[in-house]
């Protein structure tokens with residue numbers, strides 16, 4: 001039996017690697033994206049994975065999108081809340097818009113993604129929830145008060161959901177990637193990137209596949225006792 005997996009922001013970067021790894025592991029995968037139609041079309045063409053467009057910050061759009069995925073593929077049993085953005089600025093320069101955009105996408109977006117799927121998981125007595133947090137939710141980061149707040153919030157979400165879902169066969173876990181070579185990190189000036197790499201004992205940025213393998217592990221049926229945990233994948237940059 002193939003289970004159905006939904007990956008938000010699953011058309012690019014870490015999400016694309018997660019979608020592909022889940023497909024390779026035998027899941028029926030739906031990947032979502034926000035607006036980059038070209039990247040999504042390319043991704044579908046090269047992987048055969050269907051993509052769906054909606055804004056995770058919009059509850060009604062998320063609910064409708066999820067209903068469409070379930071009508072197409074069947075009940076979602078694995079959900080990976082991966083979509084995320086940065087709007088960096090030192091706190092004294094951070095605008096309310098920068099704050100709200102990141103909170104609405106990265107934190108409320110996680111609620112909007114999991115909430116419509118949760119009742120079905122409870123009814124069917126099976127579910128796997130994986131939230132992609134960040135090293136910067138664990139340690140904080142200069143110019144990322146907004147982003148770090150959302151990523152620390154993710155850890156509170158999975159720890160609470162784990163306790164609520166355990167009796168219903170649902171697990172909820174977080175993964176905290178370190179710096180991974182995606183568009184998000186490659187957009188950082190090269191000098192800054194070099195200084196980041198200098199802080200990583202592994203001596204390199206992570207690859208999206210380094211995160212995808214942890215998702216496949218958490219999604220497995222026999223990972224049922226791993227619940228409420230945080231997996232750190234950062235090349236030993238920050239150890240909690």
Ligand SMILES: NC(=O)c1ccc[n+]([C@@H]2O[C@H](COP(=O)([O-])OP(=O)(O)OC[C@H]3O[C@@H](n4cnc5c(N)ncnc54)[C@H](OP(=O)(O)O)[C@@H]3O)[C@@H](O)[C@H]2O)c1
Pocket residue numbers: 008009010011012013014015032033034035036037039054055056057082083084085105132133134135176177178179180181182183184185
């Ligand atoms: N890269 C890193 O070093 C790193 C480290 C720690 C944690 N993370 C986390 O890992 C996750 C993925 O990061 P990434 O580097 O792979 O990002 P990315 O390369 O920028 O890709 C982001 C993906 O999310 C989608 N997305 C963005 N805003 C959305 C919205 N409002 N609604 C729906 N989809 C949306 C994008 O869609 P479009 O293609 O349409 O734009 C894209 O598919 C994020 O949560 C990020 O915070 C990343």
